[in-house]
Amino acid sequence: MIARFFRRGSERRRTIETLHLAIIAASRAPALYERLGVPDTVEGRFECLVLHTVLVLRRLNRLPPPAADVAQDLVNSVFLQLDASLRELGIGDFGVPKRMKKLGAAFYGRAGGYDAALDARDGEALQLALARNVLGADAAAATPQAAGLAAYVTAADAALDGSDLDRLLAATLDLPDPAGFAADAGDRV
Structure with missing residues (x-):
């Protein structure tokens, strides 16, 4: 699968989009909002997207080449989606670059903080x-x-530490259920 990833541009884009969609799905798990207290707002969803993207990037950055290329393509995909979302929200052409700069600073700041704490x-x-x-x-x-x-x-x-590049490119994230980490998880029947 890895060799195929680098053959054609359109297939590569589809593979990254599939991984990106898997990250979005993981970041929108209802238990994150209902059981773990993440605010179900634009900001809360952004924070969950950043968090899950950082987790996948951490794994990609620990894998041998060509994982670094995949990581960069994933970051590009996330930021293209954020740019499109800002435009859909009605932010004008002059306001988008300034907001994207703030979102980029937030993304990389959080990535550094989460990486340091996890490491x-x-x-x-x-x-x-x-x-x-x-x-x-x-x-x-x-x-x-x-x-x-x-x-x-x-x-x-x-x-994610147990995932290889093929598994990630297949968008198989194997993340735990967030509901199991809620304060009342042990109280449920």
């Missing part, structure tokens, strides 16, 4: 970053939702 296995730093960025909570707040979201992210990162 250091610092659950508290990850929890605080997720509370601040994704949940919109006070940075000092250690809420049950932030703890659950941090546990989900750690488990998702570990699950």
Whole structure:
């Protein structure tokens, strides 16, 4: 499958679009919003998209070539979609570049923060970053939702760590169910 990925441009685009759609689907899992407290707003959905994209990029960046090319194509696809979404929301041609610059800074800032916390296995730093960025909570707040979201992210990162490039290109993410990380998950029958 990897060799085929680099043969034709249209097939390559379709493969990246399929991976991108799998990331969007993962970022829109209802349990993230209903059970883990992610606000179901434009901002909340952006934060979940960034979070899941960062998790997939972390795995791609640890794989041998040509995974780096896939990672760059994925980033390009995400930002093209964000640009199109801004235009659909009615942002004019002059406002889009300024907003895209802010979204890019937010994306890379969050990527750096999540990477550092996950690499250091610092659950508290990850929890605080997720509370601040994704949940919109006070940075000092250690809420049950932030703890659950941090546990989900750690488990998702570990699950993706077992994926090879073929599996990712097939858009098979094998992420855990976010509902299992809710504070009341043990209370359910």
